[in-house]
Amino acid sequence: MKKIILGFLASHNGSNMQAIINACKNKTLNASPAVLISNNADSVALQRAKQESIPYYHLSLKTHNNFENLDNEILKVLIKHNVNLVILAGYMKKLGPKVLNYYKSRILNIHPALLPKYGGLGMYGKNVHKAVLAANEKETGITVHLVDSEYDTGKIINQCKMPVFCNDTVETLSNRVLEQEHLFFIETLQKINEGIIKL
Numbered sequence: 403m404k405k406i407i408l409g410f411l412a413s414h415n416g417s418n419m420q421a422i423i424n425a426c427k428n429k430t431l432n433a434s435p436a437v438l439i440s441n442n443a444d445s446v447a448l449q450r451a452k453q454e455s456i457p458y459y460h461l462s463l464k465t466h467n468n469f470e471n472l473d474n475e476i477l478k479v480l481i482k483h484n485v486n487l488v489i490l491a492g493y494m495k496k497l498g499p500k501v502l503n504y505y506k507s508r509i510l511n512i513h514p515a516l517l518p519k520y521g522g523l524g525m526y527g528k529n530v531h532k533a534v535l536a537a538n539e540k541e542t543g544i545t546v547h548l549v550d551s552e553y554d555t556g557k558i559i560n561q562c563k564m565p566v567f568c569n570d571t572v573e574t575l576s577n578r579v580l581e582q583e584h585l586f587f588i589e590t591l592q593k594i595n596e597g598i599i600k601l
């Protein structure tokens with residue numbers, strides 16, 4: 403694969419995006435962060451992109467009057483910035499058919515559990531870890547998968563397991579998983595770069 407040019411979509415904090423940007427900056431990862439699109443004008447992710455001097459856009463149904471126009475605009479922005487790999491880093495919206503078709507097998511999402519368990523509508527943020535603890539799971543993990551038109555159903559490309567401790571709370575578990583996500587996402591991108599993971 404030629405040099406990875408990353409386009410991020412994020413809705414809130416963007417800590418995974420930040421970890422990947424840092425890895426690009428310190429050359430742990432041979433890739434360039436090119437653009438961030440957020441559906442949330444007040445997201446920390448937008449502030450982070452600004453801070454990093456990465457072009458950023460707020461695109462949502464507030465800026466575009468329907469889903470089709472929004473889909474077209476997101477695609478236009480990604481192409482404008484020469485993006486060849488799209489990273490969903492806590493992006494809470496579905497992507498439209500134009501973006502999905504153009505970037506087929508080139509859109510990755512990270513999910514804080516062992517998909518296909520604990521995925522789908524409503525399974526985001528703390529809800530995921532709450533459900534894992536409620537089911538008394540002894541292990542959880544992280545999944546990186548390709549993105550399709552549904553939530554969390556695309557082909558799994560990398561997964562790692564983590565233990566759930568008997569004294570874990572939603573807080574301790576989500577913090578521990580998120581910290582690990584940062585490393586795991588970078589590791590996954592490195593493997594894509596090296597051809598160990600084929601998209």
Ligand code: GRF
Pocket residue numbers: 412414415416417418419491492493512513514527580583
């Ligand atoms: C992460 O837990 C990720 O797995 C999920 O959304 C969260 C995003 O966190 N898809 P951040 O915005 O990268 O801090």
